[in-house]
Structures are given as C-alpha cells and as structure tokens.
Amino acid sequence: MTSASEEPAWKQRAVERSIKTAKLRAGQRVQRFLDAAQAIIIEKGTTDFTVQEVVDRSRQSLRSFYLQFDGKHELLLALFEDALSRSADQIRAATESHSDPLERLKVAVELLYESSRPDPMAKRPLFTDFAPRLLVTHPVEVKIAHAPLLALLAELMEAASEAGELRDDVNPRRMAAMTMQTVMFIAQSSGGNDDATVHPIGADEVWDFCSRGFAG
Numbered sequence: 170m171t172s173a174s175e176e177p178a179w180k181q182r183a184v185e186r187s188i189k190t191a192k193l194r195a196g197q198r199v200q201r202f203l204d205a206a207q208a209i210i211i212e213k214g215t216t217d218f219t220v221q222e223v224v225d226r227s228r229q230s231l232r233s234f235y236l237q238f239d240g241k242h243e244l245l246l247a248l249f250e251d252a253l254s255r256s257a258d259q260i261r262a263a264t265e266s267h268s269d270p271l272e273r274l275k276v277a278v279e280l281l282y283e284s285s286r287p288d289p290m291a292k293r294p295l296f297t298d299f300a301p302r303l304l305v306t307h308p309v310e311v312k313i314a315h316a317p318l319l320a321l322l323a324e325l326m327e328a329a330s331e332a333g334e335l336r337d338d339v340n341p342r343r344m345a346a347m348t349m350q351t352v353m354f355i356a357q358s359s360g361g362n363d364d365a366t367v368h369p370i371g372a373d374e375v376w377d378f379c380s381r382g383f384a385g
Contacts, residue, residue, distance in 0.1 A: 199237050201227045203251065206244055216245060216294045245299050246307075250314045252295060256284055257317035270329040271384065277325055278352055278379060279372035281318065285356035296357075315349065322349050326383070339383045348379050 176184075205226035209218045220241050224231050238244045260280045264273040287297065304311050322345035330341045355375055 195237065198229060198233055199247075201229060202234060202237060202244065203248060206248060210248075210294060214294065216299050220244075245295065246303070246310055246314070249295050249299060249303070253314050254317045256281075257321050260284075260318075261321055264325065270325065270332045271334040274322075274325040274329050275376050275380070277322060278348065278376050281322075281349070282352050282356050282372045282375045285353045287357065319346060319349055322346075334385055335383050336385050344383045348383070351379060 202223055206218070206223045209222055209226060210216060220234060221231065223244065224234050227234075238247070260277050263280055264276045267273045267276060285296075300311070323342045326335070326339075326341035326345045326348075329335050330339060335341070335344075352375055355370060
C-alpha cells in the first residue's frame with residue numbers, strides 16, 4: 170500500500186517508460202545529426218559547413234538540432250569525442266591478443282602513434298583543422314575528449330607496474346598522461362620538409378624513446 174505522498178506504482182512505471190522512450194528517440198536524433206555532419210565533412214574535406222546543411226542532410230528540423238546542440242562547435246566537439254572514443258576501443262581490442270602487460274602497452278603506444286600521424290591521402294579535418302583550434306580555445310574540452318585514450322593507457326601502465334615491469338618510482342597515471350601527450354605531439358609534428366618527414370620517425374622508435382622513461 171502506498172502512502173499519500175507517494176506516486177502509485179503504475180504511474181511511476183509509466184513515467185519511467187516514457188522517459189526511457191524519450192531518451193532513445195533523442196539518441197537517435199543526435200546520431201542522425203552526427204552521421205549527416207560526418208558525411209558532409211567527408212564530401213567536402215573540411216569542417217567548413219553550416220548548421221542548415223547538417224539539418225537538411227539529416228532530414229530533421231532546425232529546432233530539433235538546437236534541442237540537441239548549442240551550435241556547430243558542440244556538434245564538432247561531439248564528432249571529435251566520438252572519434253577518439255572509437256580509436257581507444259580499436260587500440261584496446263588490438264592489445265587483447267597479447268598477454269604480457271608491457272607488450273600490450275607497447276602495442277597501444279605504437280598504434281596511438283600511427284593513428285595520430287597526418288595522412289596526406291586521408292582527409293581528417295576534425296584532427297587537422299578543428300582539434301588544433303580547440304586546443305588553444307577550449308583546452309578543458311580537449312582534455313575531456315582524450316579521457317578514453319588516457320584511461321586506456323593508464324590501465325595498461327598500471328597493469329605493467331603491478332607485473333613489476335616498470336620502475337618502482339613511476340606513477341602509472343601520470344606517466345600515462347605524459348606518454349600520451351608525447352606520442353601524439355611527435356605524430357602530429359611529422360608534417361613538413363625536415364629530416365623527420367623525409368626519413369619519418371617509426372612507431373618502434375617512439376616506443377623505444379618513451380619506454381626508456383618508465384620501463385624497469
């Protein structure tokens with residue numbers, strides 16, 4: 170028996186079901202906007218598009234767009250976060266075929282380097298155009314977007330530490346953050362006409378450089 174101050178059980182169930190349905194539909198609308206924006210970026214090879222183009226491509230309304238996003242910046246940020254999250258998932262999957270903790274960490278570092286390098290044949294304006302601007306104007310958002318990659322490296326670093334494969338004085342999470350930033354900076358700085366471009370730095374060299382800072 171319910172008290173006078175409590176909602177009837179049937180009413181609670183109806184409200185919960187309604188909320189669940191609304192969340193599902195909102196998620197579907199968001200994904201349609203993201204898919205539309207991604208298709209436009211691939212076609213144009215740039216992030217130079219309008220909100221109206223995204224709305225038209227998604228076959229949804231402008232009102233619906235602004236119910237999901239504050240504007241174009243938030244849409245691009247969502248795409249950027251999604252791309253980094255998928256990258257973390259792919260790297261994690263690749264490490265799972267190895268049993269040795271340090272080898273798993275090596276695989277992750279080398280794949281992170283390869284996936285972060287500029288590819289002249291692949292148009293990735295989210296990373297070549299949007300991300301550098303975002304780093305300057307919204308550093309906190311960049312940190313949040315990289316959280317899945319940092320979490321993965323920290324997890325692998327901690328496993329290697331527990332296996333006794335890191336130096337005793339290493340803080341796994343701090344070292345994971347420094348390693349991620351170092352690897353991505355080297356990768357993203359590999360464009361140009363200098364010797365590092367003519368004779369590109371290999372993933373094995375990056376691992377060797379980084380691992381000297383933490384491996385036991």
